[in-house]
Amino acid sequence: MTGGQPLPRAAEPTLTIAQVVERTGLSHDTLRYYEKAGLIERVGRTTGNQRRYAAADLAWLQFLIRLRETGMSIADMQRFAELRSRGDATVADRLAMLREHRAGLEDRIRALRRNAVALDGKIDHYERLLDQPGSDGPT
Known part of the structure; x- marks a missing residue:
């Protein structure tokens, strides 16, 4: 366990923050903000403390993007994420x-x-x- 969250299973492919940036169009800063704001649960980390995103993290980020693009406020997105958790x-x-x-x-x-x-x-x-x-x- 790292940072309070277990790392994804070894067999599950994960993505670096750079790969998530490329796939979602979100910036590094936005991804870090989403994590700090509670929109995404703490992302798994390597032993070197590098973020590693699982497929479920990517799917959730894509849904958050849809909510944002359809005008949902950050506060409502936070409320939704809290309910989801x-x-x-x-x-x-x-x-x-x-x-x-x-x-x-x-x-x-x-x-x-x-x-x-x-x-x-x-x-x-x-x-x-x-x-x-x-x-x-x-x-």
Whole structure:
């Protein structure tokens, strides 16, 4: 055991922090921040204290990226991670969080679609102005 967490089984392939950076697009600093912020559980370490990420760590990081990209706050991500760390007893709470986040995402998608339609209308307006004979362009 190292740092309070067992190392992954010898047969389980692990990734260095550089490999995780390459696969996820997260920076070294972000990975360290996620660990310090409690978003990821303490990562396994080698005897030289180098982080070694298991496949489950990578899958969890990819899910965190999705949460972040869909606008979940760090505080809510921390709450979700904390619930996850408590095991199956929190499945209903995690499901409720994800449903609420998904509903908020749908609201934002609808708003983005409305905004895209408005922008398309303005683009069409300016294209028509440019197509008018004798027009020097939009004013």
